[in-house]
Amino acid sequence: MHNMQAYFFIDNILEKKLSYNQNFLSWLEDKIFTPSPTIPIDETLPFLLEALELTSNSQGDPQTVYPLIAENLDLLEPHFIYILRKWARQTFPNISQNRATIIANTLVNFAGIIWALPEGDSDVNLEIALACCELALEVYYLDKFPKQWAIVHNNLTIIYQSRCYGVPAHNLIKSLEHYQKANLVFSRQRFPKKWTDLS
Secondary structure, X not given: OOHHHHHHHHHHHHHHHHXXXXXXXXXXXXXHHOOOOOOOHXXXXXHHHHHHHHHHHOOOOHHHHHHHHHHOHHHOOHHHHHHHHHHHHHHHHHOOHHHHHHHHHHHHHHHHHHHOOOOOOHHHHHHHHHHHXXXXXXXXXOOOOHHHHHHHHHHHHHHHHHOOOOOHHHHHHHXXXXXXXXXXXXXXXXXXXXXOOOO
């Protein structure tokens, strides 16, 4: 079955089921990603900023960033995602477009590092990569940054294929949606299997 046909076939069959599950999914994600009182912000935020600085300065070199991550594996937990989102959404409106694109680029490369991290909770690592890519799309728009926009959607296609949190059918549809969006730029490509960094 053609990918577009498969998308609409699955979407039509599961529409009612997904509607029923939306409240549960929202509850689940709120439950997972609300702030943790056990990890103070003053530990998580400096680690986040240092990790992003290393990622940016090394152009996404994992060997440069891994030592810092290895020393702070306990901070790679759901609370990290909350701090990441809060920091990015407070930062983006108050900086130049050029600076925002640098941060978005860094977030995608950091996501790739976390995605491939052999240590820690792999499911949480995947959620961190997901959050990084979603935040990057708040900067990268199709009309201004088509290549970057499509690469991020490619990576989200892979993430949703592998995601454990949430409703499996919802993750499948999200994966197909991101694949279709990436194909607006990378036409007729095969379903992506490898993570792509932003140079």
